[in-house]
Amino acid sequence: MKRRHFMQMSGLGLGAMMLSEVPVVGSPVAEAQLLAPWLDAATKKKLAETALNAARDKGATYTDVRIGRYLQQYLFTREKQVQNIVNAESYGIGIRVIANGTWGFSATSDVTPDGIAKCAATAVAIAKANSKFQKEPVVLAAQKGVGDKAWKTPITKNAFEIPVKDKIDLMMNVNGAAMDNGANFVTSNLFFINEQKYFASTDGSFIDQDVHRIWPTFTVTVTDKASGKFKTRDAISSPMGMGYEYLDGLASEKIAGPNGLVGYRNSYDMVEDAIMAAKQAKQKVTAKSVEPGKYDLVLDPNHLGLTIHESVGHPTELDRVLGYEANYAGTSFATLDKWKTRNFNYGSKLVNIVADKTQPHTLGAVGYDDEGVPCKEWDIIKDGILVNYQAIRDQVQILGEKESHGCCYADDWSSVQFQRMPNISLKPGTEKRSVMDMIKGVEKGIYIIGRGSYSIDQQRYNFQFGGQVFYEIKNGEITGMLDDVAYQSNTQEFWNSCVQLCDQDDYRTFGSFFDGKGQPSQISAVSHGSSTTRFNGVNVINTGRKI
Structure with a gap:
């Protein structure tokens, strides 16, 4: 999806177009699969070492390995209807090498020792083939290996553990609150992403990371039958590197402006914002047009x-x-x-x-x-x-x-x-x-x-x-x-x-x-x-x- 296209839509309103335009990586899975355990760090390290050794044996002078599992859950509603629920999972291994002073890369979903060894050999072969056209060798800044490390987004509520029903109930409340305050149409959306990533390199790094992101958003539309005009107002939420606690309101810091509430910090009240959005969209219908x-x-x-x-x-x-x-x-x-x-x-x-x-x-x-x-x-x-x-x-x-x-x-x-x-x-x-x-x-x-x-x-x-x-x-x-x-x-x-x-x-x-x-x-x-x-x-x- 093109960044310009997406950012334009986020300004004009997400709506039903988002059902086909939102980028989904991976295959559809059942909701329960999003919580299924994956490989432990020791297993991932052993598989990564297989890739490092295989690439070295084929002539790589540098190798890094990324073993990843990527989870997505996207929910879409409009007024009183659920439009779509997307649960997706993608996992595999990507191997990047330098051979003959040139980058090579290959990836596979066959996360077995044999599949990984073949993938590493392919990455080296690609690098050597590309080296015929390389004018200057790749120069990497030195990076000291960090050994075995782990990092996780500091969340208190894993969004994937919250039942879909609870999420849909929230979105229905958002839509209803907007409609009760003058909106004629409203779409609401929740996006959740979890990246489970393991990195290893010949520098001596073996890093396990668990990354979470969340984005609640909506668009309300108010129409004026007499003039035929319509106006929209999108959510003033910000996507965050947080868990579902972003939506529970417990840590909310409300930011006041000269015309009332203008923003949130640490958590977000989606219903409150939807009410304010409906009222502001109504005001926009009769607002004075600006003088250039x-x-x-x-x-x-x-x-x-x-x-x-x-x-x-x-x-x-x-x-x-x-x-x-x-x-x-x-x-x-x-x-x-x-x-x-x-x-x-x-x-x-x-x-x-x-x-x-x-x-x-x-x-x-x-x-x-x-x-x-x-x-x-x-x-x-x-x-x-x-x-x-x-x-x-x-x-x-x-x-x-x-x-x-x-x-x-x-x-x-x-x-x-x-x-x-x-x-x-x-x-x-x-x-x-x-x-x-x-x-x-x-x-x-x-x-x-x-x-x-x-x-x-x-x-x-x-x-x-x-x-x-x-x-x-x-x-x-x-x-x-x-x-x-x-x-x-x-x-x-x-x-x-x-x-x-x-x-x-x-x-x-x-x-x-x-x-x-x-x-x-x-x-x-x-x-x-x-x-x-x-x-x-x-x-x-x-x-x-x-x-």
Whole structure:
């Protein structure tokens, strides 16, 4: 599934299209199979050693092995109907080698000693065949083996242990609450993923990881029969690296804004959000259409996360910068010559953006990446200056570095791992400032909540972003709801217009659950944190007016 297509749908409403468009990896299984035990760590280590030895015997100078079991459960409803329930499982082994200075990869679902040995031999044969066309040998950053390690997403409730009936009951309550508060149509969806991954390499690492992710979401639609207009509002939830405790409401921190509730942290009240969504969608039907012009924008984290994703996350992927990733959504304007100067103003001095795969409860949080590298945090933009990219073991020497950033990932055992976006986040402000405080200083502005449709060019530079809910700001006060709002800018101009940030108390994450990249395409999940942020003098257009 194309990332652009998915993100557009998540802005316009998921609906029935999601039944056929959501990427499913693996074969359908019974619900009980999702809880069936799999291989223990000792068995996986023995199988991995079979692969390492077989590849070495065939001439590999480096080998890594990923034994994986990938579980998915997706639930779809509409009003009072269950539309679909998907339970899927995929398991097998992927073997990556270097032989004659060249990469080779092969994968198999035959997880037996004989099947694994044949797969390893195939990977080496592919590497040797490819070496005839390799101009320079692969150079891997050194990585000391970590021995036997284990890491698990810190969950308290395994989502796969919660009966489907309980999940459907929640979704029916969500739909009913929206309908009772004015919605004419509503779709709700729950996505659960569990990756059971074992990594081994000739560096001496044997790593067992158990990764969980969750995403509750919905779209409500309100119609006006008199005018024929209809408006939607999507959930303001964020997908998280958590278990079902995200939906139990016990640890919920509600974030208040000038017009009531604007977000959640640590857990999410799906019913409460659906009620608010129905009321806001009704208000959107009669909301004033925006007058085009320059406005100061106050952007909520649930909105700004998508802008970060597209205008900072993707353009600082090193393979995209180098042109290796071009067919899938283009390259990047943030070329190496800009980075080398150490004075390229990506944004104002308030803009500090970090990459990491360690922040708790985020989609990208794991202990080790798919090259066995311990995950960490590093600077991408510091005081507005572009200082680094996202790079893995065979890329960092291009940057003059000796250590991988730890951001390599494959979406399945049958996929070869490559550089994927870690969590990319804007650091909050250091001065105490609430959303209310920020709005008080705005004379002419718009407060934007939620992610909407968007477009960005093939160099991740010129863009346009919409949203879910828009409020007009006049002389430091919210005066009412607006509609038909989108803003246009270019990446450098936009981030240099950043003038204020709320503090840590307002910090929240946005997430992309199905982010696509590569050929053949793969998906990954990534979070983007920020607090509410102000950008001055941004061009706003009216999306409802005919040209």
